[in-house]
Amino acid sequence: MTRPRQITLAQWDDRYADLCRRGLRQTDYGGPLSHHVDDGDHRLTKLLFDDSPAALRLWNLLLTEEDRLHAARQAGKKIVGVMKDLGTIPVMAYALDNLVAFYPDGAWWIPCIMEHSTPLLEIADSLGIDESFCPVRAMLGAFVNGEHFPIPDLLVCSVGAVCDDFSAIAQRLPDLGFDVLWWEIPHRRAPDAGEPTVQLPGNLIAPKSQVEFVMGELDRVRRVLADMAGRPLNDDALSAGIEQANLVRVKLAQLRTRVFTAEPCPMPALEMLIAEMLAIHYCSDRDETLAVLDGLIAEVDARLAANDYGPMANDSPARIFWVNPVADIRVMNLLEQCGGRICGTEYLFSHALDPIDTDVPPLEALARSALADLMVGPVGDRAARILADMERFGSEALLISRIPGASHCALEGRLIADVVSARRRIPILEIEVPSISDAMRPTLQTRIEALVETAVSRRNHRLTRLDTD
Amino acid sequence: MKTLIYTCPYVPAEWIAAHGLRPRRIVCRGANAGAMMLRREGMCPYARAFLHTALTRDDADAVVVTTLCDQMRRTFDLLTATSSIPALLLNVPAMWETTAAFDYYVEQLRRLGRFLKTLGGREPSDDHLIAVMQHYQQARRSILGVQPHLSARRWAELAEDFGRTGPADLDGTLGDRPSVGIPLAIIGGPLFREDFDIYDIIEDNGGRVVFDGTETGHRGWPDEFDAAAIDADPLTALARAYFDGVRDPSRRPNDPLYVWLKAGCQSRSVRGVVCYRHVWCDAWHAELPRMRERLGLPVLDIEARNDGAAEQRTTGRILAFLEMLQ
Numbered sequence: 001m002t003r004p005r006q007i008t009l010a011q012w013d014d015r016y017a018d019l020c021r022r023g024l025r026q027t028d029y030g031g032p033l034s035h036h037v038d039d040g041d042h043r044l045t046k047l048l049f050d051d052s053p054a055a056l057r058l059w060n061l062l063l064t065e066e067d068r069l070h071a072a073r074q075a076g077k078k079i080v081g082v083m084k085d086l087g088t089i090p091v092m093a094y095a096l097d098n099l100v101a102f103y104p105d106g107a108w109w110i111p112c113i114m115e116h117s118t119p120l121l122e123i124a125d126s127l128g129i130d131e132s133f134c135p136v137r138a139m140l141g142a143f144v145n146g147e148h149f150p151i152p153d154l155l156v157c158s159v160g161a162v163c164d165d166f167s168a169i170a171q172r173l174p175d176l177g178f179d180v181l182w183w184e185i186p187h188r189r190a191p192d193a194g195e196p197t198v199q200l201p202g203n204l205i206a207p208k209s210q211v212e213f214v215m216g217e218l219d220r221v222r223r224v225l226a227d228m229a230g231r232p233l234n235d236d237a238l239s240a241g242i243e244q245a246n247l248v249r250v251k252l253a254q255l256r257t258r259v260f261t262a263e264p265c266p267m268p269a270l271e272m273l274i275a276e277m278l279a280i281h282y283c284s285d286r287d288e289t290l291a292v293l294d295g296l297i298a299e300v301d302a303r304l305a306a307n308d309y310g311p312m313a314n315d316s317p318a319r320i321f322w323v324n325p326v327a328d329i330r331v332m333n334l335l336e337q338c339g340g341r342i343c344g345t346e347y348l349f350s351h352a353l354d355p356i357d358t359d360v361p362p363l364e365a366l367a368r369s370a371l372a373d374l375m376v377g378p379v380g381d382r383a384a385r386i387l388a389d390m391e392r393f394g395s396e397a398l399l400i401s402r403i404p405g406a407s408h409c410a411l412e413g414r415l416i417a418d419v420v421s422a423r424r425r426i427p428i429l430e431i432e433v434p435s436i437s438d439a440m441r442p443t444l445q446t447r448i449e450a451l452v453e454t455a456v457s458r459r460n461h462r463l464t465r466l467d468t469d
Numbered sequence: 470m471k472t473l474i475y476t477c478p479y480v481p482a483e484w485i486a487a488h489g490l491r492p493r494r495i496v497c498r499g500a501n502a503g504a505m506m507l508r509r510e511g512m513c514p515y516a517r518a519f520l521h522t523a524l525t526r527d528d529a530d531a532v533v534v535t536t537l538c539d540q541m542r543r544t545f546d547l548l549t550a551t552s553s554i555p556a557l558l559l560n561v562p563a564m565w566e567t568t569a570a571f572d573y574y575v576e577q578l579r580r581l582g583r584f585l586k587t588l589g590g591r592e593p594s595d596d597h598l599i600a601v602m603q604h605y606q607q608a609r610r611s612i613l614g615v616q617p618h619l620s621a622r623r624w625a626e627l628a629e630d631f632g633r634t635g636p637a638d639l640d641g642t643l644g645d646r647p648s649v650g651i652p653l654a655i656i657g658g659p660l661f662r663e664d665f666d667i668y669d670i671i672e673d674n675g676g677r678v679v680f681d682g683t684e685t686g687h688r689g690w691p692d693e694f695d696a697a698a699i700d701a702d703p704l705t706a707l708a709r710a711y712f713d714g715v716r717d718p719s720r721r722p723n724d725p726l727y728v729w730l731k732a733g734c735q736s737r738s739v740r741g742v743v744c745y746r747h748v749w750c751d752a753w754h755a756e757l758p759r760m761r762e763r764l765g766l767p768v769l770d771i772e773a774r775n776d777g778a779a780e781q782r783t784t785g786r787i788l789a790f791l792e793m794l795q
């Protein structure tokens with residue numbers, strides 16, 4: 001067995017040919033990764049990829065989503081564009097087999113993946129949404145030029161305790177001819193004294209009245225989805241949808257735990273980021289998402305069993321907990337090149353990774369899940385979750401990645417850092433990553449290397465002290 | 470009497486006053502925006518200034534912040550992490566079309582009432598609440614009544630005084646309104662106190678502010694109370710006047726803002742709009758193109774940076790704008 005490694009796109013072509021000769025089983029969306037460059041995904045030429053067939057399938061699933069959405073429409077399915085809530089409404093939509101849901105928000109990665117070869121940001125600029133906004137403004141351009149996803153039959157967007165920039169951008173859509181069904185997600189607050197409470201996923205708690213309010217909001221969405229689908233979206237259907245969502249979440253939990261706790265690291269940071277993203281809307285194919293996750297878990301298990309595995313088997317990388325997704329995915333490679341590895345993440349959607357309750361009526365379970373969104377509550381809750389997961393995964397350092405222009409990033413990084421540093425004496429670094437970070441790469445590299453060196457030296461110092469003691 | 474400070478227009482002063490506490494709506498000073506350690510990329514200077522005010526004012530016994538924007542929501546987190554001053558985060562729904570959203574706001578006001586009681590406030594009787602509401606409403610009517618006779622700055626100062634100290638006697642208020650000038654509207658977020666200079670810049674250079682749609686101006690005021698509903702349920706009438714009457718760009722959808730702005734501009738024959746917004750305020754920034762489209766008027770975008778260099782630049786731009794409208 002060839003030892004796993006990270007390879008370039010060109011090396012993947014050779015690897016792909018070799019795998020095909022050896023009988024690689026293809027999916028209908030499979031093929032060499034380089035063919036996505038022909039579609040404009042130029043960033044792939046700068047990345048390092050895991051060389052497993054499981055990773056190939058993951059990437060191909062991600063990069064063919066637009067085709068899949070068009071095919072779904074051709075097949076007579078209705079397309080639901082879900083915005084902002086990151087994980088709840090898709091569970092409802094996929095409970096009806098003639099609906100397909102996706103997040104137009106995902107367009108925020110297009111400027112990166114296509115290396116600005118598509119004018120999405122220029123279109124946003126022309127609409128007055130300039131670079132002071134989060135890169136999610138690319139979504140506006142994608143709606144206008146209609147070249148990156150089919151225009152949804154229905155748009156559903158959560159408002160209230162959400163990012164200002166996203167909400168402001170979404171408000172522009174109706175004027176451009178794209179109607180939006182808004183639903184309110186209130187700021188999750190600590191229950192007042194004597195107030196009835198509900199336990200939420202993620203070890204959170206909320207007033208019962210807030211859960212009931214969100215149930216009412218989701219019920220409005222449920223009725224609209226059912227009308228569009230032309231069939232009832234009853235509790236049985238919702239429960240079945242939750243069951244399927246939980247399958248995805250349980251598999252992801254297995255994958256994350258195995259990868260984040262194994263030594264050395266059996267799956268690179270970039271592939272893990274993509275895998276986690278599958279949780280929010282299954283990349284428009286729930287069954288295939290399950291198959292991809294099974295493949296990744298099997299690959300990781302095989303590497304663990306072989307006991308000689310992982311792209312960084314000969315190193316002793318710093319164990320980094322990463323907060324917020326990066327606008328430029330190449331930075332996940334950079335972390336490893338700097339001597340780090342991912343041991344824990346909070347990519348804004350931990351609530352989409354936690355299993356949805358199954359011991360209460362489904363709408364209440366979904367309301368609990370929606371309210372468990374760490375971004376709708378106090379920063380302290382998010383910091384507490386980060387601390388708990390750092391403990392669980394043995395993280396040695398915290399890296400907070402700011403999203404340029406994002407309203408929540410102005411303050412939360414400092415607040416998270418304050419809470420974490422008060423509880424754990426670990427190095428903390430806050431960086432900002434634009435959609436294409438090449439010009440900043442030397443700076444980012446220096447800063448990440450400093451974080452890694454500090455974490456490793458503290459580990460060594462601790463080990464030395466243990467030896468001495 | 471304990472004093473409760475806030476800046477958001479969705480906090481009804483009447484509700485606080487009826488509980489026997491002193492409501493003090495703050496117009497922040499820009500000088501305070503840089504005083505804290507929080508001069509960070511992306512941080513709204515108004516939120517920063519409010520935080521500084523909340524942390525440093527000796528006369529504040531409690532603070533109310535609302536969820537109207539992400540930045541203030543997180544400012545509340547920082548406030549409670551760094552200070553022991555009693556504080557409440559009032560959830561103002563972004564949606565306004567559903568009964569559930571309105572009911573949620575009413576419930577939030579009840580929650581505010583419970584908070585006020587922890588500060589020593591007393592739950593008001595309906596009669597007392599009605600009396601306070603009518604007192605405030607009469608004061609607002611009076612201030613609006615003198616608006617045609619006052620310079621824009623003087624009127625903004627009256628509005629600020631009203632927010633800070635409550636209803637007051639306007640006798641002796643002298644008219645100082647410029648009799649001529651290009652009629653303009655000023656629209657946007659809350660002005661820094663120092664930025665009231667913008668009214669002078671406009672009116673000293675051939676303009677006349679005939680419509681103040683800023684948050685610290687008329688846009689931050691509720692509608693008149695529903696006379697038919699106030700006796701039956703004064704709290705609901707109070708909530709309705711604020712919930713529907715304060716038109717904020719953060720509401721979804723935010724069409725009522727434009728209905729109100731358009732009516733205000735048309736009825737006063739406005740010829741141009743000055744949009745005042747703080748740097749990093751996404752809500753107003755994103756509205757600029759819509760404002761131009763919906764109002765059909767020239768719009769001058771003034772981004773308040775509070776960096777000291779802004780005044781001269783602002784003056785120059787307003788002068789050029791007025792010349793264009795001549």
